[in-house]
Amino acid sequence: MVAAFAKAGYQVFFQYNQNEPVAQRLRSTYSATGLRIDLASQFALPSDDFDVLINNAGINESEELTDRVDPMIWEKMLRVNLTVPFLLIRAVLPGMIHRGWGRIVNIGSIYSLRAATHRAPYVATKHGLSGLTKTVAREYAAHGITCNEICPSAVESRMMNRIAGDKAQRQGNTITEILDGYRALIPAKRMATPEEVASTSLHLCSPAAGFINGASVPVDGGLLT
Structure with a gap:
């Protein structure tokens, strides 16, 4: 980004x-x-006067069935994945309203748009982020502000390597086998690159995308089709 x-x-x-x-x-x-800034704790921004906000931080620290989810993990994921984007959006909106222009992009997930087992906190927070995206888009469109969401499938990233490592340890597989399994599920037979997610964000923040608002844009290699 x-x-x-x-x-x-x-x-x-x-x-x-x-x-x-x-x-x-x-x-x-x-x-x-x-x-x-540790987003899991209380924080203060040195400035709230931004033309563009990309809510890119996200965590996934639970791979349990819902009845086994640690409530503390639920609260932490709720804060980082949903409450913090709300707080940052709330902070930048006054300046955007004053200037009559602004771009907000929330990085969701394919799990903003579908369910999954063993991922209740992640799915719930990403669905919530999707709802927040659409609400902000509708509320502030008349001020020249757009708010959209990008919904990637698996991305080549440290988070995916950590998730694969945890899953490999539980199942007795190798990390490479787990990652290859994720890639095999995607019609493109590969994960997204960080650059592909970033370039989509850049387009949504450009003047050319001024009439795209409240959208959930899949970057998923055809997984949701």
């Missing part, structure tokens, strides 16, 4: 939690401003 928007000429602020080396690389390579 940082690379795509910086290359397009945006002045980029990004949030990170623990990965200081990557944050420093993004600062030096793209002249971006890194804000070290």
